[in-house]
Amino acid sequence: MNARRFDALGHGCARHDAGADATGADCAQCDVSVVVPTYRRPAPLIVCLNALAAQDFGAHRYEIIVCDDGPDDATQLAVQRFADQVSARGLTVRYVPVRATQGPAGARNAGWRAARSPLIAFTDDDTIPDPHWLTAGAAALATGADAASGTIAVPLPDAPSDYELDASGLSRAEFATANAFVRRSRLAAMGGFDERFTSAWREDSDLQFAVLQAGGRIVRAYDAVVVHPVRPARWGVSLAQQKKSQFEALLFRKHPALYRQRIDAGPPHLYYAIVASMLCACVAALAGHRLPAAAALILWALLTATFCAARLRHTRRDLPHIAEMAWTSMLIPFLSIYWRLRGAIRYKVFFL
Known part of the structure; x- marks a missing residue:
């Protein structure tokens, strides 16, 4: 298949001329462009596309742009x-x-820039939008708002894992690109998403804060619902997720006041206490001070056990999961602090 021809034709649109390109005016009457970034998982993508095709919004009034x-x-x-x-x-x-893998921020930028509509709807490739999703989102922007945040439903089992419970936090997010609507003019004025956010983390909060700081208005579209199932994850996945902590520093550098108001009022004190107690134990042991070393090690164990117990409080209690929580709880504070400080150095901001 010729990818250029497939994109340029725009299935479902009448071609106005043979020279129409990928961002031409074939669908000039479309009201909404739905942007779906994806990365090598066609199975959930097709589920999402089928849900998008089942919208109660007129088929000629919207287009779907898949950004690979x-x-x-x-x-x-x-x-x-x-x-x-x-x-x-x-x-x-x-x-x-x-062509150049940039992460979801870069993929979404490619999508909205190729869009032919004044309103852009964002969702993820593993969501299942409700049939009324587009109608509700467009109605929210019809009030004159610059952006709207929809409802994200994250189904969980009766006894979720720590990873599943953590992922369900998406349902409480103020603004998440798994379910967001933004005027194309506002995106263009701000330059879109900051592509330095190369992981799926905080790029949506950055866009939200940028809209607010530019004097834009964001509303809630409660009836615009997408279901976001939690994907299966490998054992110990929480360790790899700590790398995202570096983007906290980038968000804080760009929007310090809003970050403290809406994301985190202060540093992760428990993490720092765990790291500090272990460092004290090591230094004392190397200096030959056994009692201080033992005391610091006991403190580290107690703090780590407290952290592990908090993660297990509302999650399942089978032996493999308990073992995973015990092992990862010993490492997460060190990895998280490392990536936070690395981000602070990389983005040249005082961020603890």
């Missing part, structure tokens, strides 16, 4: 087949390959 961050043949083929299936209904589906 690190394009692969399987995803491109899946999108092409889906586009062929829905083209008879007049629904436009476009595939935008992002």
